[in-house]
Amino acid sequence: MTFSETILQWYSLNGRDLPWRRTRDPYAVWLSEIILQQTRVAQGRAYWERFMERFPTVEQLAAATEDEVLRLWQGLGYYSRARNLHAAAKQIVSMGGFPETLEGIRSLKGVGDYTAAAIGSIAFGLPAAVVDGNVYRVLARFFGIATPVGTTAAKKEFTALAQRLLPEDSPAAFNQGMMDFGATCCTPVNPCCMTCPLQPDCQAFATGRTDLLPVKQTLSKPVERHLTYVLVRVNGEIAIHRRGPGDIWQGLWEPWLTNEVPDGARLVTSGLKHQLTHRTLFADYWIWEPSALPSLPEGYIWIQEAELDRYAKPRLIELILEYLSIPGL
Ligand code: SF4
Missing domain, CATH: 1.10.340.30 (Hypothetical protein; domain 2)
Known part of the structure; x- marks a missing residue:
């Protein structure tokens, strides 16, 4: 045959x-x-x-x-x-x-x-x-x-x-x-x-080569990337924005991504690891509950926490929300 x-x-x-x-x-x-x-x-x-x-x-x-x-x-x-x-x-x-x-x-x-x-x-x-x-x-x-x-x-x-x-x-x-x-x-x-x-x-x-075939090209080490998220929460509402083109997760929603954590925010978890194909992400999560609505960069919207379910989110964000026991999942 x-x-x-x-x-x-x-x-x-x-x-x-x-x-x-x-x-x-x-x-x-x-x-x-x-x-x-x-x-x-x-x-x-x-x-x-x-x-x-x-x-x-x-x-x-x-x-x-x-x-x-x-x-x-x-x-x-x-x-x-x-x-x-x-x-x-x-x-x-x-x-x-x-x-x-x-x-x-x-x-x-x-x-x-x-x-x-x-x-x-x-x-x-x-x-x-x-x-x-x-x-x-x-x-x-x-x-x-x-x-x-x-x-x-x-x-x-x-x-x-x-x-x-x-x-x-x-x-x-x-x-x-x-x-x-x-x-x-x-x-x-x-x-x-x-x-x-x-x-x-x-x-x-x-020829006893089942372990050796197929021959693989050596791949470069995944790149590491560090992300800092601040979950801004005011009167049961939270701020999210939709990611733009030219980067991972285009079109998906996430909390405030920033390099400057505001005074008064508290750290929830640090260095949470998440593996993508070509990069390893490490994320820090903070919660910030200011007494009045803060001004955030353009593009952020305020939604009720329970409404989060309606927004498509990257797996990493889901993990954080699960970690924080935020409803709406
Ligand atoms: S085709 Fe694959 S499974 Fe079959 S003998 Fe060869 S190595 Fe083994």
Whole structure:
């Protein structure tokens, strides 16, 4: 049996039964792919179901406010995905329907090569191979390829190989098979070599290099950043503002972020650590309860504490509010 036949057979026996796999509705498929870009299936599934229930069609998603979309997305992280999702929904509506070519799908905001290939193959049967971390790993091990992943050379090499292996008559099953196989059998640590149907021809297994492949590029150390928040509270109201573009958490709400803590504020917690992909945040939290409304920089609004629930917040802010036992979560 060839590599591709083995993957197809493995998938027909072991493929995960997921709700978005029971449909070919491109909207439902696209939504699942965006959610799963940086989220595990176990967590993403509930979000996909919530989005499908709240916005069953792309028109309904396009007609929502950005706040509504961000609020529903809350907790998933990488909020640019939610903003792109919303923008792309509007794009799709203005196109008169979901694009059916790879190029058209690739032109949607937030859709890169991988996502376009996944949507195209699953929803429209287009012969486009997906290449993600799972695919890199399976191919690097099976074919014994030591090109460091994350490089342009690797992208070219692995994409060409995956494309060559893709059976034209069943691209969706092959792509999903590769992803599932990489996620559940040929895993980063402790792959299932003993029961693996690819084992007889696997280069990594034959040469004892499963731990060494794929070769990773050394990543630079995450950057550290220190944030000081002051929760300004006057007569049950608190001040928040919406973060602007050009930095993390665009469009999300947070308490007063400042370098100068006012006299009379009290420290609640110091150095609370929060990890993002490329930086480590350390946050200090203060509470300040002045007797009269202070003047804050432009852009801050006053809301009742209980209304906080209506505002989409970064996970870090949620953690603080939980820590402080602020209602409205
Ligand atoms: S034998 Fe092991 S390393 Fe090779 S493809 Fe199978 S699970 Fe992956």
